[in-house]
Amino acid sequence: MTTQTIKVGICGLGTVGQGVIALLSEGGDVLSNRVGGTIELVHVATRTPKPEVDTLGARDSRDVFDVARDPDVDVLIELIGGTTVAKDLVVEALNHGKHVVTANKALLADHGEELFALAESKGVALRFEAAVAGGIPVIEAVKTSLAGNHVSSVAGIINGTGNFILTEMAAKGREFSDVLAEAQALGYAEADPTFDVDGTDAAQKLVLLSSLAFGARIDANAPFKQGVDSVAPADIGYARELGYRIKHLGIAKRENDALQLRVHPTLIPEAKAIAQVDGVLNAVMINASGVGELLLVGPGAGSRPTASAVMADVVSVARSIASGEQPSIHSMGVGFSAMSQLTIADINEVSSAWYLRLDAEDKPGVMASLTQCLSQHGIGIESLIQKPESAALAKVPVILMTDEAPTRAIEQAIADIEALPSVGGPVTCLRVENF
Amino acid sequence: MTTQTIKVGICGLGTVGQGVIALLSEGGDVLSNRVGGTIELVHVATRTPKPEVDTLGARDSRDVFDVARDPDVDVLIELIGGTTVAKDLVVEALNHGKHVVTANKALLADHGEELFALAESKGVALRFEAAVAGGIPVIEAVKTSLAGNHVSSVAGIINGTGNFILTEMAAKGREFSDVLAEAQALGYAEADPTFDVDGTDAAQKLVLLSSLAFGARIDANAPFKQGVDSVAPADIGYARELGYRIKHLGIAKRENDALQLRVHPTLIPEAKAIAQVDGVLNAVMINASGVGELLLVGPGAGSRPTASAVMADVVSVARSIASGEQPSIHSMGVGFSAMSQLTIADINEVSSAWYLRLDAEDKPGVMASLTQCLSQHGIGIESLIQKPESAALAKVPVILMTDEAPTRAIEQAIADIEALPSVGGPVTCLRVENF
Numbered sequence: 001m002t003t004q005t006i007k008v009g010i011c012g013l014g015t016v017g018q019g020v021i022a023l024l025s026e027g028g029d030v031l032s033n034r035v036g037g038t039i040e041l042v043h044v045a046t047r048t049p050k051p052e053v054d055t056l057g058a059r060d061s062r063d064v065f066d067v068a069r070d071p072d073v074d075v076l077i078e079l080i081g082g083t084t085v086a087k088d089l090v091v092e093a094l095n096h097g098k099h100v101v102t103a104n105k106a107l108l109a110d111h112g113e114e115l116f117a118l119a120e121s122k123g124v125a126l127r128f129e130a131a132v133a134g135g136i137p138v139i140e141a142v143k144t145s146l147a148g149n150h151v152s153s154v155a156g157i158i159n160g161t162g163n164f165i166l167t168e169m170a171a172k173g174r175e176f177s178d179v180l181a182e183a184q185a186l187g188y189a190e191a192d193p194t195f196d197v198d199g200t201d202a203a204q205k206l207v208l209l210s211s212l213a214f215g216a217r218i219d220a221n222a223p224f225k226q227g228v229d230s231v232a233p234a235d236i237g238y239a240r241e242l243g244y245r246i247k248h249l250g251i252a253k254r255e256n257d258a259l260q261l262r263v264h265p266t267l268i269p270e271a272k273a274i275a276q277v278d279g280v281l282n283a284v285m286i287n288a289s290g291v292g293e294l295l296l297v298g299p300g301a302g303s304r305p306t307a308s309a310v311m312a313d314v315v316s317v318a319r320s321i322a323s324g325e326q327p328s329i330h331s332m333g334v335g336f337s338a339m340s341q342l343t344i345a346d347i348n349e350v351s352s353a354w355y356l357r358l359d360a361e362d363k364p365g366v367m368a369s370l371t372q373c374l375s376q377h378g379i380g381i382e383s384l385i386q387k388p389e390s391a392a393l394a395k396v397p398v399i400l401m402t403d404e405a406p407t408r409a410i411e412q413a414i415a416d417i418e419a420l421p422s423v424g425g426p427v428t429c430l431r432v433e434n435f
Numbered sequence: 436m437t438t439q440t441i442k443v444g445i446c447g448l449g450t451v452g453q454g455v456i457a458l459l460s461e462g463g464d465v466l467s468n469r470v471g472g473t474i475e476l477v478h479v480a481t482r483t484p485k486p487e488v489d490t491l492g493a494r495d496s497r498d499v500f501d502v503a504r505d506p507d508v509d510v511l512i513e514l515i516g517g518t519t520v521a522k523d524l525v526v527e528a529l530n531h532g533k534h535v536v537t538a539n540k541a542l543l544a545d546h547g548e549e550l551f552a553l554a555e556s557k558g559v560a561l562r563f564e565a566a567v568a569g570g571i572p573v574i575e576a577v578k579t580s581l582a583g584n585h586v587s588s589v590a591g592i593i594n595g596t597g598n599f600i601l602t603e604m605a606a607k608g609r610e611f612s613d614v615l616a617e618a619q620a621l622g623y624a625e626a627d628p629t630f631d632v633d634g635t636d637a638a639q640k641l642v643l644l645s646s647l648a649f650g651a652r653i654d655a656n657a658p659f660k661q662g663v664d665s666v667a668p669a670d671i672g673y674a675r676e677l678g679y680r681i682k683h684l685g686i687a688k689r690e691n692d693a694l695q696l697r698v699h700p701t702l703i704p705e706a707k708a709i710a711q712v713d714g715v716l717n718a719v720m721i722n723a724s725g726v727g728e729l730l731l732v733g734p735g736a737g738s739r740p741t742a743s744a745v746m747a748d749v750v751s752v753a754r755s756i757a758s759g760e761q762p763s764i765h766s767m768g769v770g771f772s773a774m775s776q777l778t779i780a781d782i783n784e785v786s787s788a789w790y791l792r793l794d795a796e797d798k799p800g801v802m803a804s805l806t807q808c809l810s811q812h813g814i815g816i817e818s819l820i821q822k823p824e825s826a827a828l829a830k831v832p833v834i835l836m837t838d839e840a841p842t843r844a845i846e847q848a849i850a851d852i853e854a855l856p857s858v859g860g861p862v863t864c865l866r867v868e869n870f
Binding site: 149338 | 466468469581584724
């Protein structure tokens with residue numbers, strides 16, 4: 001075999017960086033054979049020294065920019081996170097002609113356009129398999145394996161923290177805030193869990209995945225977001241009575257020449273495989289013109305799974321270098337100039353079926369008022385559960401599942417319902433996808 | 436963008452060939468952008484003319500070798516099936532410097548070594564995404580996305596006919612032969628379903644998948660095979676009582692420096708996602724050192740899904756050509772000379788838990804004799820179901836689930852059990868995998 005050596009540098013030695021070092025050091029001849037050359041870790045950089053990490057004899061810097069400027073480095077692996085220093089670092093590396101592999105979805109969601117265009121202009125690769133759904137090789141699947149298809153929709157459980165919380169709430173009837181605290185203690189959720197809870201993290205991944213799947217430039221703020229904290233344990237129970245599970249999904253769907261982009265808790269029929277994906281697992285379901293429906297399930301986070309995805313990119317780039325070829329510089333699978341601008345659907349016009357939960361007085365005429373509020377906005381009722389009267393409560397829970405209706409219509413109907421004197425408090429409202 | 440044109444020829448215009456033409460013709464600018472050039476169908480060949488197929492203006496030959504020799508063709512797509520003419524055709528194409536894409540698992544299982552070596556020596560690509568699990572991009576996943584991992588096991592539902600039959604048997608309690616006849620009528624099973632039923636088709640796919648996953652040369656006859664026809668409706672029912680589903684799996688597992696290769700009906704705990712994959716769907720579960728467990732689910736056959744996988748290979752090769760690069764010639768992800776010879780585990784020494792079903796007289800001492808037959812071969816019992824006595828039957832069904840034991844031990848125990856005067860007829864014996 002060839003004796004070509006591909007030299008990599010790692011910026012950031014957190015959990016993923018340590019996972020990459022582990023996979024590099026375990027790789028041995030098997031890895032070298034797959035690459036057709038040797039991958040050598042030549043340089044690592046962390047702001048504060050990490051003497052406890054064995055860096056395989058690599059040069060160890062305090063300034064990550066040293067790696068970007070190191071003439072020895074062929075491939076820079078960006079694992080410092082954030083969108084400020086990380087951006088400058090990636091720009092510097094690309095400007096120095098390095099190939100870059102990153103797991104940083106926030107960086108690419110915010111600055112992808114600039115960075116992808118820069119990489120292409122410099123003739124180097126910028127790869128990001130690890131940025132979406134951790135160890136699941138969904139980026140490569142969409143970029144290459146489904147390239148002969150037109151994708152019609154992508155729907156994914158792409159935030160493991162949110163899925164862990166919903167799974168625990170479902171299994172034990174626990175409250176959101178209670179499970180979140182445990183997730184933080186277990187290290188599944190960040191100290192500041194805002195982006196996991198409000199859907200920002202999932203939205204960033206959805207933007208990347210959709211850009212690839214639809215070959216379009218998509219703004220990081222394009223997705224509609226509804227947080228996982230809008231689900232109460234009672235909703236999970238009622239959804240089950242109706243034959244549904246609740247998952248926090250990122251959904252991109254092409255319909256009527258516009259692209260729907262939305263992140264929200266979603267009722268899914270329990271028979272769908274994605275409804276059964278529990279715990280910290282991630283899953284991505286793709287519908288495309290050739291293959292039909294494809295489901296990929298695996299670990300969405302964690303040291304070694306994320307490192308596996310980083311290594312997928314490193315090996316792909318290293319293989320090209322080892323065989324004397326130029327790695328593909330089209331990060332999004334298409335030339336940057338060929339990426340289109342798609343119309344993003346106005347969330348107010350997007351239709352789905354709906355799950356509503358409210359408290360109402362258990363007396364004659366109340367159901368008639370409720371159904372009238374819906375029907376006057378053109379919304380039909382699919383099913384209805386009214387819980388039996390309880391001596392302890394002045395009002396009883398009513399659960400409705402509606403036919404398909406636009407967001408605007410359901411919001412108007414809900415405003416009408418909340419104004420009824422027989423209804424107490426706000427109406428809980430969740431989307432239903434029958435896929 | 437570039438105006439490079441990549442010229443493809445298709446040999447065989449059956450269901451998959453027509454699917455490929457459909458995807459090519461629907462591709463439009465999206466496909467051209469992804470390739471960075473234009474894919475043009477320039478030549479098709481079928482033994483008998485198919486005037487009903489719109490071949491997009493391509494030259495139409497009766498001799499498939501005309502395509503292999505056509506100086507215009509860059510990529511030959513082999514979809515004629517079989518292992519004789521198809522082999523000569525692929526050899527001819529490779530010798531003429533064509534890249535080859537094939538969906539033919541039988542061809543590669545039987546002649547892969549020779550063909551992969553020839554492709555490599557000629558500096559051309561030989562790709563086969565469509566040969567395993569139809570539309571599921573499992574070949575690319577193992578070859579590239581998991582390249583930084585050591586794979587420890589692969590287990591797959593990789594024969595859609597078998598899975599359809601088991602699903603129907605489970606849903607309706609129907610007999611194997613009855614469902615098989617329906618599957619043939621629906622076109623899910625071949626007129627001669629031998630290879631689907633006896634596991635040969637799954638074994639061929641398992642050999643390909645394992646060669647990739649373990650970087651090893653594997654003989655087509657290496658896998659142990661037990662057919663899907665060894666399952667009776669009663670077994671499916673009893674398995675459910677025990678919390679299991681029965682799937683016909685291809686399993687490759689590395690253990691103690693040897694590679695287990697086996698295709699057989701398998702009891703799987705019902706909570707495992709792969710146990711829930713029903714109908715004609717395929718699924719592949721991979722365990723690897725970095726990612727952990729990954730599950731890919733999708734259509735394993737059919738015109739468009741298989742064509743989607745063919746197109747994945749065509750696009751990958753065309754992309755390289757369009758950007759002036761050499762497509763990778765390493766069909767198995769490693770240089771052919773770097774592929775190892777792994778020891779294949781002797782099936783007699785391979786251990787698993789076991790499901791046994793037999794008919795025995797319902798009288799004192801019978802259970803003691805049964806358990807003694809097992810214990811004298813070192814086999815413990817995990818659970819036992821004895822069905823209540825029926826006036827109509829002299830014997831009652833007894834279902835046993837054992838601890839892990841080697842095949843040799845369970846076979847000896849079964850011989851002893853079948854020799855007991857209180858036991859009637861043969862013992863049904865299936866493997867249990869708790870994964």
